[in-house]
Amino acid sequence: MKLRHVIVAFVALAYSWPLTDKLIEVGPQHTVASAHPNVCFHTRLTDEVETIKIQKTLALVREAGATAIVEYFPWAYVEAEQGQYNWYHADRIIDIAHQNGITVIARIGVVPAWARYAPTEPIPSTGVDRTDTYLPPERYEDYANYIAAFTERYQDRVDYVIAWNEPNLALEWGFRQVDPEEHVALLKAAYAGAKRGNPNVNVLGGAVAPTLEPVGSPNGMHDLTFLERMYAAGFADTYDILAIHAYGLGQPHAQAPDPQRLNYRRVEVVRDLMVANGDGHKQVAITESGWNDSSYWLYATNPADRITQTLGSYAYAEENWPWNTWVCSWAFRYPQRYYSYFDQYAFVAPDFEPLPIYLAIKDYTQSQ
């Protein structure tokens, strides 16, 4: 093949690419058929490039009988330059989810490089040395503005947003010492922003990571201690629905709860804390849950038990927790493999091959 043929082929491909994308039709409106509408998945379409793969993923979610998804809408992707919004990717996900009849719970995070430094701080010339979870207080209002822009844009299609994620882990707090009072200050700004964009949107708050880390640990803080301090700092005024992460971590779904034990029914301990702080009238959504079936990760189980525990967790929540809305299982499908035990949380392989657990959930939601 001659060089000019290569160049011509490359140019032709480059021109045809966006055209191909535009030719994909959204398709007819669907509804989700499910005997167990609390089934929900946390999808990972954040880094999915092709529209056809977003469509295929969300069609599989619908066919599994899941009525809702939690999906990530990174601030850094939409507002990479301050004040300049690019909604292309978010639009596609929300439009296709809407067409499939799936409720979107939008998780809002990932700090753009420009917002990791206060306006008075220079970005180091040798490169960014703060992670995408570092947000200085001087930038809280910028975060709130992004949420306001998001809730306003999607006010007819997105009724639920989650502000921030697992703030009691140093990883999710810019590798700083975690700070519940400071996090509530951030949530106050975020809540006001969300309502400014859409007064009817439901703001999910909390989303703390289940952990027993003692106070002072550089890695994080015990979830109950963190939540208690959040409530003392005025957390109740910053959310409408409490987001809870409830992982099985190798334990049976029905194992009794205990403040010093991490398991699925830890949800009940968190709910008690919520009620004790006068918020019992609000609902809960389990926005992350699941069992892992890695052969070597210490907190995993085997694939067959994973199926048993996952189905059991949906049924348990349905029968015992009237205050709970969804159980969102992490993570439906990754765009590519992580090549770590994270892969063993998936329900569908990157090449769209459904795993046995997906087929079991599909059977479950189609039966009474």
Added chain:
Amino acid sequence: MRAKISAVLVMLIGTIVLIAQPVPQTDEIWDSVQARGTLVFAVDATFPPFSALDGNGNYGGFDVELAHLIAAELQLTPQFKLVSFDSLLGSTVVRQADVAISALVPQPTRTEEVFFSTPYFNAGTRLVTHDKVRYTTVAAWLAGKTLVVELGSQGDVIARRWQKHDATLQVVRVANNAEIHNALQNGIADGGLTDVVAAFEMTIDTASLHTIHVETVPYVLANASQAPTLHAAIEAALQQLEENGELPALRQKWFGTQARALQFDVVEGLP
């Protein structure tokens, strides 16, 4: 003409690589490592046999022993910082650790923040067989064979993909790796698809079994892209350990004779 195109491509890729690499004036991280005489490794100690804590809180595992070898090669004292898997890379970026090591695979989306080393281990799913199968002949060997896999595992995913390619392939699904081993020993299956640790264990327990990887999963170290000198030092240490036989010996110690050589051959003719 083909040679000219290759030369142009090489120059083009080289230019892109040069432009893409950050070029800090100094390596403060390496200077700091030298000054204190320690090399801090971020470790997720929940993944034996690569890294774990024993009952006394001591770090152990293949990755931990490799960290000791690398530190010795650089005449430094290793220290370990316990982090979760998803904190491994970030902990180097914010300088809470110098190097991350924990069954870590290069992540294309993170190459602006961190350098990934050359691989020291291939953790891809493996085919275990009685016959000695080559990378070039796996596709032909599969015809009419029966494979045993763990239900829902990556081996199961690969077997399903292969079945679409070859309808004569039979797949038996079992509950765990022990049942794969039993099926092979009892002649119920011609081969098994399983994870790297189980595959090597089977070859240690049953010397007549052979194993080859059917996918590439390279384990690497990572350090902040602000530390190019540290990255170069780690690369040099890995190369030296490979050449002087210490790294092959470490692989053999943990995973048996068939794990001694580092291989990244690609299976031909299969999806």
